[in-house]
Amino acid sequence: MSYVFGVDVGGTSVKIGLFTGEGELLEKWSIPTNTDNEGAAILPDIAASVQNKIDEKGLKESEILGVGMGLPGPVDENGIIRKAVNLQWKDNFNVEERLKNCFKGDIKVKAGNDANVAALGEAWMGAGKGYKNIVMVTLGTGIGGGVIINGKIVTGTAGAAGEIGHIYVGEDTAEPCNCGNKGCLEQFASATGMVRLLKEELENNPDEKTELRDKPLNAKELWDAVKNNDPLAIRVAKRFGKYLGTGLSVVAGVLNPEIIIIGGGVSMTGDVILPYITEHFKTHVFHASADTKFVRATLGNDGGIYGAAALLI
């Protein structure tokens, strides 16, 4: 029997999963992320938690394929993390080496960017199982992206491949994106972006009847209203779909993937979002990529730990 640990490091908690080498999730738990002191305790805390589980289960070192880790920042091919604002990590350092050194035994460690790793998780055991060329976009507060070619994550030179949230949509925004640029896809098609579009529609049409007028402004309410055929909500959904579908048509023109996976909180709202995306995708994509499949992610919040584990497979 072989075992592998998948660790998904977030700004408030660290999720950890114990998997078999065949991809069965045996157990999952989480620990808080301690960002005090420039996040110095994060890696030792992870190692201690993993080591506890190894001891508890009586796993032998020879049975452990290793520990994979998804991190909220760009990680290059050598395991160097450049910046992880949410973890208070400031200096470049080799995160694989540092976690490895926290273990008594000889445990293999691999790390990757969380959005890339989530794509690998879906490729391994989720919506992308059986496909070799995959693009995944994660629609949350921001937009994350991951590219899998021939079954492997495309990392990029600085660990910044798959930054689909920050491709320019051809239209400047008044406010800059978190990245500093104006007109990033994330400003239109993330949960935050949708709410921005929704606010605009509400303000520009103060007299239009809509079930969204006195509700909390969030993506769930928006898509519930779309399901109820609310015209204002549908207009927002169409704008969302225009930006995301057109952006993904460009990504598909460059990569010609088999499948595009839509993940993140917004995707959990259901298949209702897909036609809004594919309409514009099909209009603009190069004909040879017109058959690209669109599906929603299936691993939900566990995508990160699956993908982290898959780094060792």
Next chain:
Amino acid sequence: MSYVFGVDVGGTSVKIGLFTGEGELLEKWSIPTNTDNEGAAILPDIAASVQNKIDEKGLKESEILGVGMGLPGPVDENGIIRKAVNLQWKDNFNVEERLKNCFKGDIKVKAGNDANVAALGEAWMGAGKGYKNIVMVTLGTGIGGGVIINGKIVTGTAGAAGEIGHIYVGEDTAEPCNCGNKGCLEQFASATGMVRLLKEELENNPDEKTELRDKPLNAKELWDAVKNNDPLAIRVAKRFGKYLGTGLSVVAGVLNPEIIIIGGGVSMTGDVILPYITEHFKTHVFHASADTKFVRATLGNDGGIYGAAALLI
């Protein structure tokens, strides 16, 4: 000593190069492309020409690494070509197998799309030597593109990765592109696209003095006028740069390459074209890819035979 043949198949002629396995071009020649009878003679003609050279030089089969071939159409990972309009090839078939069967001996054959193969040529012995992650765009009558990740061509599911000429620039054109869509990058930034933009400027400004008024309308004259600080030409160059620079910023956001190589006839006009591209690239690209290098291709028209040979390396 090891030898490898690189074959660049075009609609009017087939260029063939004999290389050492180390990448030295020993000899190059060309034969006409016989498109009669649905291009049935093309592969036998290539095999005969290569076989003649093998016999003439007295090369031993054991010394020959193989024959690589760049083709004007999408070729998938299994060597299946979908369509090659310029060669009058209509049905899907395995082009690697068919060329291989034309040889008496046991010669290894690999094939790829010509734009992808040109990128591999630059990666092997041209402007991309020493880099692992490369994007190349070839500015000619159309725009071709090639993506190299970890030293290997990204082929895509249907052999259609790297179709950078057909990414949507966010603005519809009156006339459709050759691919059927409207608003493809190729319609703005290829040699043909530049001439279209130039015509528009001339028609919209009939009284403006410009050295381009009574000259043949082509990319060379345009860039010569840019070098002479002709204001109308500079406006066209700026529009060209906006579309190409912005489009490449999206490609870099997805792939985070080390280097972007600009090839094709237009690139031979000199480094004058680069700042027009990089200005918009830097405005819109994700910060982690801001240092992407821009260079012009160095292999010129030989890029195709170099890259075809490199398929066997």
